[in-house]
Amino acid sequence: MSIAWCEAEIYGAFASSPGQSDKPPKHTITVRYEFVRQVWRDAEHLCEFLRSIPEGHGYDKLYDFWGDRTKLPSCFNKKEHVRNMFVAAITWVYFHELGHLMQEHGIIRDEFGPRGDKAKKTTEVHDCEVTQGKLINGREALVSHVTELAADFEATNFYVIELIRHCLNPDFADDHERPEVFSGLLYLMVCGLSLVFFRFNGNKPILPIAAVEGSHPNPLTRLELLIPQIFEKLDLDIFRTAAGYALDRKQLVLLCTKAAFSATLYWSVTHTENHEFDTRFLLHGIMSRPATLQYLQPIVVIWDEMLPKIRAVRRFGSPRGLMYFTDTARSRIKSVITWGSGPEASATATAPSPLDAATS
Template sequence: MNKIDQLKQLRLEEESRLIDAEFVEQCARVVLTDLVSWSNRHVFSKLGGELSIEIPLGAPNAGVKYASIDPPKPVVVIYLSMITDIYRDALTFPSISQRLVGETDTLTALHEEPPWNKLPFAFPSSVPELQPGLVHGDLSPACEMLAARHEERKQSKLDANDVRCRFIMFELMLAWTFFHELGHVLQRHYRLRTTAANQDHADVFLEWPESDETEDSADTGTTEPVQGDLPAQARELMADAEAMDLTLKYMHASGRLCFATLYLLYCSVSCMYQRFYQKYEENLNITKHRHPHPALREQVSEAFLSWSMSDYLVARKLVPDREHAALVVTYITVRANLFVGLFRATRIEARDESSGLPSYMRLQTEAHRADMLRYQDTLMPYIESQMAQVQQWHLLASNRMDEWLEMLKAHQRGRTGGGDASAAT
């Protein structure tokens, strides 16, 4: 496990005490109400069921419980403490990004490297330019009011663009979290859970690995650690894929999917995965959790996002071909990984001048590539076997899980010399 800086931890706790939880919950309900309405309109009302949302108090976590399986009446549960943690990351990300640009040579060094030194879309600011219309419509009045206040204060280091970044990242992290839980429901993962405790669908199935005790007791009724529950880990990757696809569709449907929000989406998802890293070892061995290592989850999700966005850019004729699309997507990916990795290290990790790369970022380097690929290969049989069942009973006909699986297989073929995996880059 990476080492946590205790002084930084105290600062985070102080930040949490200063956050207006009532305001955060109000903002969250604006977003979640839209997501629940979409889910019921497109899925559950057609089945005679209904999805609802609960925001209870308690330790940071999220999950699903079922009031009824037939007709399906799932309840997505996202604890208020998790929502405030998400808000805290969104609140501070533009400020830390600003420091990384103004006080270090992080961005300058990146932009001096080919091919980034020749790309017209490589933006020099801490966050991309964000127009007011990119903020959720019902959050926009509050956002612009706060933006105006920062613009009026001469001593403020933030501008309107930074405030919009906060609101957009908060929405994206919250939407992705909701869609991850919805992914478990749409794919009917309860049918794949085998223990007797899992047959009581009135219980909450906690999905986030905040602690071994919380996670394991939710699944098995015992605090004994789970040793490499590979089918469960495979299902988490499947729910991640559903979350990524639905988040993209959500942004596209609102007309807000563009270069700027795409960058913030990469940053938001990376923030979510790195949030859970504190509970994992600084290696890529098979974990004892129900969830794969967050670095693996991020790599697989990032690959699907890149695959999807390359297709989108070409289809919309925003770039001439996939080669140009790959340049756009790769720049966004590299920059997001760099800034989020340093953001997390700045706020959490114990480091000194000799530390080198932050520990999470080290796991993403070539030195750990073989371990990363081995981990993914270990989970592939469990993904394929469960996907064969999931596609028979998936609740959303327009899902892209077959495409996601094909991407993973293409990646495997490319690594073993069995085919062209260029589409997966």
């Protein structure tokens, strides 16, 4: 596999493969300079914003929900805050592209995508960019969304393992420092990951929809799926024992959601028209969004259809990197309703999405 750089002023990266599973892979991950530059600037600006919040200000008091008003970990200095966010963000995007290549999503999109005149030969998987010229829908959009979510899942599995590996390096943290460094690094990693998706999303708040449209899932819906994957994996005893941290599930949830909130607060105050905190940007979790649960219904069906082929062509990696839906999640997704007297009655789940909000 090779890594290439592109000078086009587009925020993102993409994966390329000739799509021949029976031959040695010739994989390439192309990263755009503009993406790297913007990730660094976003990390700088987030840190500056958090440090600038006056003590006792309304924004400062919002952190009381998490039990303390500390907004950046004290175990790292100012430069390390930015550097760790930056490295975390570009690392996740690299892993996302690698996930596409590992699972040969070019082959998958060819086999499970549109048939006949609408069929396309796919050698490149472009990530997190606006669809050029038209809003794709139907089978093409569904297959694209599923492979994006599968690459997200694979990337996040690598992401957590890399966090553990990093913290176990004695040159990075000794046994005494490791618990605090782990918590600080996890916080900055989630901040960095959140910034990537807020940048992809732009200045519009979350608009959950049931329709599968465009080349990519809604960026903030993707983030709502990824953050639970992080704290659920870190709640496994095998990781807790290996890395030497004592955070229980509640503490992991609070730490990850606090980091995501910091990015949310920064983005809504600095990148929206009114320049004030907009609660519509808050992440709620997919189980509380009927529209998102409806959106996931065809996703689950086609993923089950694709999974045997993905297992057959997958190049390497732990089975834990393959996306899965628990029985509980499947039941909740299948049974969602938007009518009647329940809490979902007032939700609008089928409203079409505008082009600029659906694909980023």
